[in-house]
Amino acid sequence: MSLLRHILLTSICVLGAAAFTGCHLVDEDMSECGTDFNLDYELQLVTDITTELSTELSMESDLEISSLLQQDLEGVFVEYASDVDLSFYDTDGSGLRLKHMSEVMNASQTSYTLYLPVREYEHCAVANLKDNGAVTLVGDDNSHTARLEQHAVDGIAPVHGTGLFTARQDIKVLSGMDQHFEVHLHMANASSVLVLDMSEAPNVEEVTVLAEGFATGFNIADSTYVFDGAQRNATREIDTEDALRRSFVAVHFPSRDAPETKAEEDTQDLWRWLVYARMKDGTTTETVLHMQEPRPAGSFDILTGSVRENGVIQPSDYRVGASVTLDWHEGISAPIEF
Secondary structure, eight states: OOHHHHHHHHHOOOOOHHHTTTOOOOOSOOTEEEEEEEEEEEEOOOOOOHHHHHHHOOOGGGHHHHHHHHHHTTSSEEEEEEEEHHHEEEESOBBEEEEEEEEEEEEEEEEEEEEEEEEEEEEEEEOTTTTTTTEESSTTBBBBOOOOEOOBBBTTEOOOOSEEEEEEEEEEETHHHHHEEEEEEEEEOOEEEEEEOOOOOOOEEEEEEESSSSSSSSEETTTTEOOTTTOOOOEEEOOOOOOEEEEEEEEEBBBBBSSSSTTTOOOSSEEEEEEEEETTTOOOEEEEEOOOOOOTTTTEEEEEEEOTSSEEEESTTTOOOOEESSSSOSSSSOEEEE
């Protein structure tokens, strides 16, 4: 082989290798190259529902309900993530997604080794979406529009099937360095439970419970909630052997925060329980329970009460107000703007 031909073939091979990797040659600018780095994910759950159950359901007659509630909510207040959705966005203001991954985690903490071009990223992660049923991730091709959105049918959203966890973190991938980033996933929804004593209500045939005032969406990049006053949240009744003790579970996004300054006479609701008792005479009694304590993300709250002979709900907590419509008809009440 001639010397000239050897030089030409060698040059072509070197240039081809550089083009394939997307990087420049030695001693050139390496900012376009990719590099391996580690992302360590940890799910952080701060709510201990056992304490709330033992505090609010401490009587012997409550033992069955307490145990069933703990079983029912084991998929919500979890200490592990099953599935995770990972997005890496441009930080130049466009918010475009540059990398997307869906992984099975099945752990409270895990680590992934990723290969990405050297640059800065806005990283967003969502866990436990797969089996939620009520909430989906939408607009996630751009960080400005990526959000968790709750879906309602005829204005009523179903009970969230899972505890949702999210994280947002800025990441700067550097060349030629071993890097580890810790990403903490925090809970984005919550749960509330209403337990009713039916022993004084022989004339009540059926009870339906809804809740209203909770967020309907969550913007992941800036961790803000969206409120649509037209949506209410359904509840799921827990099957018990004791027909005189009935429990209704709601899993939902948080309520609004309490005002920073609140006048003594200010009784604005942050959210509400709506209870409909259908009587044997065919009438329906509506009781609206006015809740003024916020329900933040990750919280678990139990309210107990008794159902009177006329279907009116008497809450056990004196701080909870109640308004009653004895002969309620559908269309009298409408979702309240909070």
